[in-house]
Amino acid sequence: MPELPEVETVRRGLARHLLGRTVARTVVLREYSVRGQAGGAEELAARLAGRVFTAAVRRGKFCWLVMDDGQLLLAHLGMSGQLLVSGPDDAGVDPTHLRVAITMADGGRLLFVDQRTFGYLRVCEAVPTADGLPGGVGSDLAALPAPAAHIARDLLDEHLDRAALVAAMRRRRTEVKRALLDQSMVSGIGNIYADEGLWRSRTHYAHPTAGLTAARAATVLDAVALVMTEALAAGGTSFDSLYVNVNGASGYFDRSLAVYGRCGQACRRCGTPVRRDAFMNRSSFTCPTCQRRPRGVPG
């Protein structure tokens, strides 16, 4: 599942391979993959035609390409989305789940492949950032895609106001994992990195945010950021093959996960079997020894 590290890997690949190139034509193979696009697939194609990509930017799990006329090509990968930069004949690309094909003037292609179709592409307007600072990682432009203007900065954004985030978390009357997953509070964190960061900071997912000291809240955020930084370092190794795969495969999943998906297996710190709970209509994995359940939380 693409969370922040995977999307950052994609962004770097796009920045490396796509900037300065011109769009020739766009084919949308599945209308649903451009849902929300004003004017549908036809307008998407029309607004892309002839444009040059000038920057690749990311905030949280949202990634966008800036174009020479100021429009933005926004991508959200959802659960299974991939952006592939390929040569003219797309050799090696499985066409089964190909949703959008953008052919460049030089014959290369930017392909959007998405099995489960939670992801989407959209050409949209840029709106100014509220703080006048750069909109995300990858560009100094103080602009955001209009559909993502409500998304908060992420933990790898140098312009993130950490102290303000800690204060905002502690003001909220909710549980810490809910706050971590709230993309309007801090972006880029999904179920996997939330669980991993909470495990690393020995914090239970249902810990009340109002009961966190500022230091403890900072510790949780530091842990999540560290897990993401490590995942980023482990990913993004496949850029130089003949067919450049900008898919963000992390490599992190199988090797380094401490609790996520490891129900019943030994905690890597203390050996206690990892436990799985239903929380927010998804699974939460914890070590019952390392992550003590707060008072009043059932289970």
Place this chain on the structure above:
DNA sequence: CCATAATCCTGTACGC
């Protein structure tokens, strides 16, 4: 302000 549920979708895993 905050929580919950439903919604979108398809491949995989599992029980019978």
Place this chain on the structure above:
DNA sequence: TGCGTACAGGATTATG
């Protein structure tokens, strides 16, 4: 073997 069901999940929207 095959069929039905549950599950995986992020963001949005509606509703309480």
